[in-house]
Amino acid sequence: MNNTASFIRTIAFAVLSYFFFNWIGTTEEATAFENLPWLWVVYGVIILFYIAGEASLGALSRVLYASLKPEAREKYDENLAFAKANEFKWIKNIYKKSLGSKAIEQEHEIILDHNYDGIKELDNNLPPWWVYMFYATILFAVIYLVRFEVFDDYDQEQEYETAVAAAQIEIDEWKKTAKNLVDVNTVVLLTDAADINAGKAIFQSNCVACHKADGGGGIGPNLTDRYWILGGGIKNVFNTISEGGRSGKGMVAWKQDLKPLEMAQVASYVLGFEGTTPAEPKAAEGEIWTDPDTPQVEEQINEIITDSLDHPEVEIEELKVALDNN
Numbered sequence: 001m002n003n004t005a006s007f008i009r010t011i012a013f014a015v016l017s018y019f020f021f022n023w024i025g026t027t028e029e030a031t032a033f034e035n036l037p038w039l040w041v042v043y044g045v046i047i048l049f050y051i052a053g054e055a056s057l058g059a060l061s062r063v064l065y066a067s068l069k070p071e072a073r074e075k076y077d078e079n080l081a082f083a084k085a086n087e088f089k090w091i092k093n094i095y096k097k098s099l100g101s102k103a104i105e106q107e108h109e110i111i112l113d114h115n116y117d118g119i120k121e122l123d124n125n126l127p128p129w130w131v132y133m134f135y136a137t138i139l140f141a142v143i144y145l146v147r148f149e150v151f152d153d154y155d156q157e158q159e160y161e162t163a164v165a166a167a168q169i170e171i172d173e174w175k176k177t178a179k180n181l182v183d184v185n186t187v188v189l190l191t192d193a194a195d196i197n198a199g200k201a202i203f204q205s206n207c208v209a210c211h212k213a214d215g216g217g218g219i220g221p222n223l224t225d226r227y228w229i230l231g232g233g234i235k236n237v238f239n240t241i242s243e244g245g246r247s248g249k250g251m252v253a254w255k256q257d258l259k260p261l262e263m264a265q266v267a268s269y270v271l272g273f274e275g276t277t278p279a280e281p282k283a284a285e286g287e288i289w290t291d292p293d294t295p296q297v298e299e300q301i302n303e304i305i306t307d308s309l310d311h312p313e314v315e316i317e318e319l320k321v322a323l324d325n326n
């Protein structure tokens with residue numbers, strides 16, 4: 001590690017190997033280093049080995065240098081000085097060219113014949129870096145004008161809307177994998193056997209003391225009938241479990257003890273009780289719950305009847321289908 005070149009080589013090696021590890025080890029969920037934290041150790045060791053290699057190369061060349069005869073040493077120094085002088089020559093050249101300035105010996109070619117008390121003025125060219133940037137802005141302006149003003153490709157509002165729509169898709173995708181994110185507004189009835197079984201386990205370890213294993217009720221109300229004190233349906237039940245019942249009744253809020261997903265699972269399990277017959281059912285409490293979101297059978301039938309009065313061709317068959325479906 002005795003010169004700039006080996007320093008730059010080491011940095012480049014570190015960066016490249018970092019990207020290499022990520023390239024081979026990154027999965028959709030996480031980067032390689034997040035997946036395998038011990039990779040940091042491997043990475044560190046590899047870098048240490050590399051530095052050791054660079055250092056021993058440097059030491060080797062110093063030993064060789066010490067073993068050279070004086071004339072050979074002189075020649076070596078000369079070569080080294082030449083190489084040093086030409087180090088990064090191409091970058092320096094590009095930089096010089098981009099300035100477009102004249103060498104001091106040629107300045108007499110561009111000197112103007114103003115002379116203010118010995119202060120003279122040079123007529124330098126515009127620096128090429130500036131000129132090319134200027135051309136680039138002109139090109140950009142032409143393309144922009146034609147694309148957006150002549151052909152009306154899209155405007156800011158459309159751009160905003162596509163971005164929002166794309167983000168929404170990403171959010172939906174993410175929410176599918178982040179089940180734990182449910183709250184009372186997004187919760188839906190879970191039907192997967194795995195979710196129902198998880199709900200059953202939660203119910204058996206937390207709720208049976210008051211609701212009984214078959215949901216027949218004890219201290220807590222009967223969960224198997226169509227009557228609900230605090231509202232039926234997945235949203236209300238989730239909310240009751242999360243926030244608890246009326247104060248003083250004994251149903252505590254479970255949101256500190258259960259994760260949102262667990263509350264959704266146990267709520268789905270509880271809703272599965274409806275229509276079963278428990279061993280010792282507690283008398284119904286509360287009111288019959290009807291889901292305001294699904295039209296009731298009566299309503300549907302009324303609709304079909306009024307429909308068929310207007311259009312006699314509507315068959316009685318349709319009525320049967322509606323009844324069967326419910």
Ligand code: HEC
Nearest residue numbers: 206207210219220221228229230231240245246249250251
């Ligand atoms: C300490 C006894 C107790 C425990 C434990 C208990 N509950 Fe309750 N639960 C009650 C009582 C009492 C009510 C009635 C609350 C009210 O009247 O406001 C109730 C009400 C409910 C309701 C609403 C019923 C309705 O008719 O609206 C649901 C759903 C419910 N509990 C589910 C659960 C779940 C799920 C668990 C376990 C995570 C649980 N309960 C644990 C006592 C309990």
